[in-house]
Amino acid sequence: MSQSTLDFFFNIKEKVEEKKEKKYEEISEIKENAVSLEIRRSTPKDVLNCILLDVGYDGKKEKAFVKLYDPIRNRIYFWYDNTDHHPYCLTDIPKEELEKNKRIVGHPSFLKIEEIEKIDLLHDGKIVRMSKICARDPLAIGGSSNSIRNMLPSAWEAHIPYRKCYIMDAGIIPGMIYSIKDGDLVLEKPNIPRVTINELYSALKDDINLYEDILQDFLPLFFTPIPKIKRVAMDIEVESPQADVIPDSSEAAYHVIAVAFSSDDLNEVHILRRSNKENITWNLLGDVKIHLYDNEKDLISAVFKRLWEIPILVTFNGDNFDMLYLYNRGLRLGFSRNNIPITVGKDYTDLKNGIHIDLYPFFHNKSIQSYAFGNSYKETTLEAITQALLNKGKVPLNKPIPDLSEEELAYYCFTDAQITYELTSFNDDLVMKMIILMMRISKLPILDITRQSISAWIRNMIYFEHRKRNYLIPRPEDILKEKGQVSTKAIIKGKKYMGAIVVEPIEGVHFNVVVLDFASLYPSIIKRWNLSYETIRCPHEECKSNVIPETSHWVCKKRRGITSALVGFLRDIRVKWFKMKAKDPSISKDERSMYKVIQATLKVFINATYGVFGSEHFELYCPPVAESTTALGRFSIMKTKEKAEEMGIKVIYGDTDSVFLYNPTPEQVEHLKRWSINSLGIELDVDKVYRWVALSNRKKNYLGVLENGTIDVKGLLGKKRNTPEFAKKAFHEILQVLSKVNNMEDFELAKKKIIKIVQEAYRKLERGEVSLEDLAIKVQLTKPLKAYTKTTPQHVKAARLLEHKGKKVLVGQIISFVKTTTSPGVKPIELAKISEIDIQKYKEYLQSTFEQVLDALGIDIEQFEGITSLSSWF
DNA sequence: GCGGACTGCTTACCT
DNA sequence: ACAGGTAAGCAGTCCGCG
Numbered sequence: 056m057s058q059s060t061l062d063f064f065f066n067i068k069e070k071v072e073e074k075k076e077k078k079y080e081e082i083s084e085i086k087e088n089a090v091s092l093e094i095r096r097s098t099p100k101d102v103l104n105c106i107l108l109d110v111g112y113d114g115k116k117e118k119a120f121v122k123l124y125d126p127i128r129n130r131i132y133f134w135y136d137n138t139d140h141h142p143y144c145l146t147d148i149p150k151e152e153l154e155k156n157k158r159i160v161g162h163p164s165f166l167k168i169e170e171i172e173k174i175d176l177l178h179d180g181k182i183v184r185m186s187k188i189c190a191r192d193p194l195a196i197g198g199s200s201n202s203i204r205n206m207l208p209s210a211w212e213a214h215i216p217y218r219k220c221y222i223m224d225a226g227i228i229p230g231m232i233y234s235i236k237d238g239d240l241v242l243e244k245p246n247i248p249r250v251t252i253n254e255l256y257s258a259l260k261d262d263i264n265l266y267e268d269i270l271q272d273f274l275p276l277f278f279t280p281i282p283k284i285k286r287v288a289m290d291i292e293v294e295s296p297q298a299d300v301i302p303d304s305s306e307a308a309y310h311v312i313a314v315a316f317s318s319d320d321l322n323e324v325h326i327l328r329r330s331n332k333e334n335i336t337w338n339l340l341g342d343v344k345i346h347l348y349d350n351e352k353d354l355i356s357a358v359f360k361r362l363w364e365i366p367i368l369v370t371f372n373g374d375n376f377d378m379l380y381l382y383n384r385g386l387r388l389g390f391s392r393n394n395i396p397i398t399v400g401k402d403y404t405d406l407k408n409g410i411h412i413d414l415y416p417f418f419h420n421k422s423i424q425s426y427a428f429g430n431s432y433k434e435t436t437l438e439a440i441t442q443a444l445l446n447k448g449k450v451p452l453n454k455p456i457p458d459l460s461e462e463e464l465a466y467y468c469f470t471d472a473q474i475t476y477e478l479t480s481f482n483d484d485l486v487m488k489m490i491i492l493m494m495r496i497s498k499l500p501i502l503d504i505t506r507q508s509i510s511a512w513i514r515n516m517i518y519f520e521h522r523k524r525n526y527l528i529p530r531p532e533d534i535l536k537e538k539g540q541v542s543t544k545a546i547i548k549g550k551k552y553m554g555a556i557v558v559e560p561i562e563g564v565h566f567n568v569v570v571l572d573f574a575s576l577y578p579s580i581i582k583r584w585n586l587s588y589e590t591i592r593c594p595h596e597e598c599k600s601n602v603i604p605e606t607s608h609w610v611c612k613k614r615r616g617i618t619s620a621l622v623g624f625l626r627d628i629r630v631k632w633f634k635m636k637a638k639d640p641s642i643s644k645d646e647r648s649m650y651k652v653i654q655a656t657l658k659v660f661i662n663a664t665y666g667v668f669g670s671e672h673f674e675l676y677c678p679p680v681a682e683s684t685t686a687l688g689r690f691s692i693m694k695t696k697e698k699a700e701e702m703g704i705k706v707i708y709g710d711t712d713s714v715f716l717y718n719p720t721p722e723q724v725e726h727l728k729r730w731s732i733n734s735l736g737i738e739l740d741v742d743k744v745y746r747w748v749a750l751s752n753r754k755k756n757y758l759g760v761l762e763n764g765t766i767d768v769k770g771l772l773g774k775k776r777n778t779p780e781f782a783k784k785a786f787h788e789i790l791q792v793l794s795k796v797n798n799m800e801d802f803e804l805a806k807k808k809i810i811k812i813v814q815e816a817y818r819k820l821e822r823g824e825v826s827l828e829d830l831a832i833k834v835q836l837t838k839p840l841k842a843y844t845k846t847t848p849q850h851v852k853a854a855r856l857l858e859h860k861g862k863k864v865l866v867g868q869i870i871s872f873v874k875t876t877t878s879p880g881v882k883p884i885e886l887a888k889i890s891e892i893d894i895q896k897y898k899e900y901l902q903s904t905f906e907q908v909l910d911a912l913g914i915d916i917e918q919f920e921g922i923t924s925l926s927s928w929f
Numbered sequence: 930g931c932g933g934a935c936t937g938c939t940t941a942c943c944t
Numbered sequence: 945a946c947a948g949g950t951a952a953g954c955a956g957t958c959c960g961c962g
Contacts, residue, residue, distance in 0.1 A: 421946080509946060545948070546948080546950095547950090554948030662946085663946045666948090670946050671945090684947090710943065711949085713944080754950055756942090756950080770950080774942085775942065777940070843938095845956090848940080848954070848955075
């Protein structure tokens with residue numbers, strides 16, 4: 056057995072035995088202890104093996120600082136910059152001239168001007184001389200009315216927040232292990248065994264020279280173990296005058312009635328007495344510690360005491376609610392700002408002495424949702440996420456929160472804290488590990504990872520590589536000026552350029568279908584074709600012959616593109632190393648699971664890299680890069696289709712990066728794979744094999760049975776959220792029947808069963824045997840009700856009816872409504888009666904749901920038409 | 930004034 | 945606030961209809 060990944064490069068374990076872990080103290084007597092922040096933050100001169108979690112700026116000290124978490128003492132240390140680093144921006148105006156500018160050199164925060172050189176990638180890597188203007192305060196550079204960047208006709212690198220600038224200049228990698236040695240911050244590098252390096256090099260083979268320098272920098276990020284980060288989850292409940300109105304957290308006008316903490320070793324509820332009951336029972340709470348208070352201020356005081364000592368706090372929507380409410384409630388109850396352990400920022404809240412992780416924005420992040428969790432939850436609510444990931448939910452409430460007894464309230468509140476904690480602990484701390492890896496790859500502090508979107512991560516990752524190599528960070532307007540043009544037209548109105556190709560499906564049931572797909576097509580293209588903002592449409596005459604098919608663009612042959620190298624490396628190491636190692640039976644289970652986390656994290660970055668280059672809000676937005684990527688994607692799939700057909704294989708379907716081959720021989724498949732790597736330079740793999748697949752004439756719409764007997768459904772109405780449950784149920788019964796089909800004869804039998812299912816569904820509907828819940832159509836409100844000005848879709852009509860009844864309707868909420876015969880034709884399920892259901896409309900729903908399946912199977916829905924008039928029989 | 934053809938809006942899916 | 949492509953249902957508009 057090999058050692059586990061977590062300790063084979065590092066020897067944290069030895070030290071664990073030397074020191075005692077910190078336990079939370081018993082809360083008994085509450086005293087307002089005004090310990091100054093200075094003392095709370097004091098850091099010893101030597102601290103070993105902490106994980107660096109956050110970077111910030113201290114306005115009083117005028118210094119950058121980092122927050123380090125010591126996994127052994129379970130506490131946060133602060134380390135302040137000792138390298139005399141200052142905020143700055145760059146300009147092309149010479150130093151002598153700047154010195155004549157009284158407003159700049161006379162600025163109260165002005166420090167100095169340095170003459171420096173930068174490499175300008177946008178202009179063929181030529182060396183440019185620049186002046187670097189330093190100031191004491193980041194606001195003096197940018198962000199105030201009197202900032203220096205506004206006094207300059209043109210400034211570079213002036214919009215980067217100071218803490219990010221500091222990270223880049225100091226070369227700090229958040230999420231890595233650091234020690235403080237003799238007052239200095241020192242990175243603890245892992246010792247990666249020679250044999251591992253050799254294995255890795257041989258896996259990446261010839262491509263290694265495309266990105267070897269990046270590989271050297273990135274390997275420690277993957278091979279540094281992630282220590283166990285203790286954290287405590289918190290949830291609060293507050294009094295509310297109206298049953299289903301959530302109190303405003305900026306007002307904090309009502310009592311805080313319960314606060315729960317949950318973690319490995321701290322499980323307690325602080326609760327306010329609201330009844331006259333002599334003996335309250337706490338049977339629901341098990342061995343959770345209960346603190347009952349007669350006075351709200353005592354409760355808040357005890358909670359604040361906890362928040363001073365908890366190093367890492369986890370909430371769900373704490374930024375907008377729990378933390379903000381506690382802060383404002385604290386002020387209302389007379390606590391001074393200094394005695395409240397919470398920082399309130401513009402769009403975040405934090406612990407003054409620790410770190411606050413809000414899981415809501417993290418799980419709301421679209422890339423996390425789709426690439427890390429495969430869209431398993433569709434709404435960002437604690438209920439939906441825990442249902443999907445933990446397979447359990449919140450405690451069901453049968454009355455409003457203020458009406459709950461103390462015991463019920465404590466139980467409800469504690470359960471929320473507990474499931475919030477579990478969102479970070481399930482699958483062996485998967486979420487915590489992913490967050491740490493994301494920090495390392497993007498070089499962003501934990502606060503930014505949980506609160507910013509994927510484009511911010513990717514931007515920071517690329518900026519960091521620029522600063523490291525002394526490249527000038529390009530300005531968005533300069534990229535656009537040089538590389539703004541596109542040469543294709545999108546199929547969808549309003550889009551900027553043409554995207555992927557979908558091969559016209561050949562209708563019918565096809566047996567023995569092999570699906571080949573390109574492994575990460577777009578990242579592979581970016582790597583193979585050297586796509587980057589500086590290499591596309593480069594200034595060299597001799598490169599203009601290196602054209603991208605179907606476009607007017609060309610790409611550089613002389614210089615290796617930085618984003619091409621970066622994306623290429625991340626793609627290759629994921630596909631050729633981590634994905635392989637995650638399945639390697641010769642290594643330990645722990646190691647495999649760590650490799651799985653790494654490959655899943657890389658997937659989030661890789662899958663989004665093409666998209667960001669086509670997004671206007673991205674600071675490295677470069678339309679020809681995005682356009683060339685999709686053009687080469689179309690080129691690749693079309694060439695593959697042609698080649699397959701040339702070989703005599705029928706291509707029955709394909710979408711973006713895949714081809715569906717009808718009954719190919721294993722030799723043909725091998726031949727095609729070899730051809731792809733040799734002539735396109737992109738790996739083509741077998742993705743899945745169908746016993747049979749049924750295609751209709753609709754694209755992105757098919758079903759099939761895989762080799763192992765599982766049924767695979769894509770795009771059919773029966774799996775869409777806005778299809779009523781009763782239609783979905785019948786649809787799934789049909790799938791059950793189909794999953795057992797192996798040949799044409801089976802099909803004939805299956806058809807008879809399917810007819811029965813369809814008939815039964817119609818009959819139930821006719822007889823009124825379907826419940827309101829099963830008839831509900833669920834549609835998400837994607838914007839505020841007021842914003843629907845052009846049309847009024849049905850779910851908006853239903854939502855407006857709800858609002859009329861005084862119910863709150865929020866963006867992102869899913870509206871459940873039914874179709875009625877009474878005006879206006881729809882009603883939210885809460886207000887509808889079974890007698891007003893429009894049965895005719897629901898028949899149409901059934902018809903179109905079934906039609907898609909039957910179409911694909913070659914059964915004519917018309918032969919069922921008699922069924923629709925079944926009503927006459929009853 | 931009403932219905933059919935058409936376009937545009939909106940949502941949910943696929944890659 | 946990562947992209948474009950496809951399907952579907954409905955809202956709204958225009959036009960023809962003696």
